[in-house]
Amino acid sequence: MGIINKCLFPVAGYGTRFLPVTKSIPKEMLPILTKPLIQYGVEEAMGAGMAGMVMVTSKYKQAIENHFKVHIDIEASIKGTAKESLLDEVNYASEQCDFSYIEQEKMLGLGHAIYTGKPLIGNEPFAVILPDDLCANDGDSVLAQMVKLYQQHPDCCIVAIEEVLMTEVDKYGVIDGGLLKNSTNAYRVNSMVEKPSPEDSPTNLVIIGRYILTPEIFDVLESTEADENGEIQITNALMTLAKQGKVIAYKFQGKRFDCGSVKGFVVATNHFAKIEGLI
Numbered sequence: 001m002g003i004i005n006k007c008l009f010p011v012a013g014y015g016t017r018f019l020p021v022t023k024s025i026p027k028e029m030l031p032i033l034t035k036p037l038i039q040y041g042v043e044e045a046m047g048a049g050m051a052g053m054v055m056v057t058s059k060y061k062q063a064i065e066n067h068f069k070v071h072i073d074i075e076a077s078i079k080g081t082a083k084e085s086l087l088d089e090v091n092y093a094s095e096q097c098d099f100s101y102i103e104q105e106k107m108l109g110l111g112h113a114i115y116t117g118k119p120l121i122g123n124e125p126f127a128v129i130l131p132d133d134l135c136a137n138d139g140d141s142v143l144a145q146m147v148k149l150y151q152q153h154p155d156c157c158i159v160a161i162e163e164v165l166m167t168e169v170d171k172y173g174v175i176d177g178g179l180l181k182n183s184t185n186a187y188r189v190n191s192m193v194e195k196p197s198p199e200d201s202p203t204n205l206v207i208i209g210r211y212i213l214t215p216e217i218f219d220v221l222e223s224t225e226a227d228e229n230g231e232i233q234i235t236n237a238l239m240t241l242a243k244q245g246k247v248i249a250y251k252f253q254g255k256r257f258d259c260g261s262v263k264g265f266v267v268a269t270n271h272f273a274k275i276e277g278l279i
């Protein structure tokens with residue numbers, strides 16, 4: 001077993017920005033070319049050494065569970081044809097990983113979604129991937145880079161960050177901190193704020209959807225109060241740990257596409273289509 005064995009995917013949200021398609025299709029099942037976002041996320045977690053995929057899901061998202069199950073009829077229909085290999089990657093994920101599902105009954109924020117996964121995570125460090133944030137790399141994936149950093153700081157939570165325009169900060173959690181000794185890309189976080197206005201934002205270093213969390217986060221989430229929208233924010237829970245010097249922000253190498261927005265989704269599609277020589 002690796003140092004981090006489980007990855008949690010908060011996938012219960014309604015994906016209203018993509019209506020009408022998300023009326024019946026989970027946004028995590030929207031494809032970049034032919035592969036759904038959730039599969040990119042699962043493959044990234046596998047590449048970082050994880051085999052326990054914990055989906056915090058909703059009753060409307062059965063398609064995600066179906067995607068990682070063998071489909072006997074389709075298998076039979078493509079067997080022996082040129083299309084046979086098209087299911088290889090997803091079948092490999094299904095074979096190698098243990099998928100477990102837990103329902104988030106109320107949409108009370110990302111912190112609440114993560115807390116909902118507690119019974120399936122237990123008392124061990126774990127990763128979180130928000131499949132909306134699609135990351136592409138030539139070398140190690142973003143999560144694999146973070147696991148390496150975590151090995152040097154096993155009592156810290158790690159968040160992936162990138163620099164954005166100051167006008168964009170209000171879509172994200174923002175961090176402030178100082179570079180670790182001898183590092184050019186890892187910061188000891190001293191403050192974090194969720195979706196500040198550009199005027200109030202301490203920096204333009206924003207959190208993207210990759211986290212490594214120590215199990216201590218569950219106790220902190222229990223006592224983290226909901227914000228003015230009634231949501232429990234992971235950023236606020238992490239702020240409690242940041243005050244104790246236990247949060248590191250990592251400026252990753254690679255590209256991140258915001259597939260939670262239609263524009264970002266199109267940019268990602270074009271990026272992958274170019275790689276495949278389709279455009």
Ligand code: G1P
Pocket residue numbers: 110130133171172173174194195206207208209233234235260
């Ligand atoms: C969530 C987090 C935010 C983070 C973002 C990354 O926001 O609350 O801190 O920056 O994911 O994608 P959401 O996009 O769910 O509103």
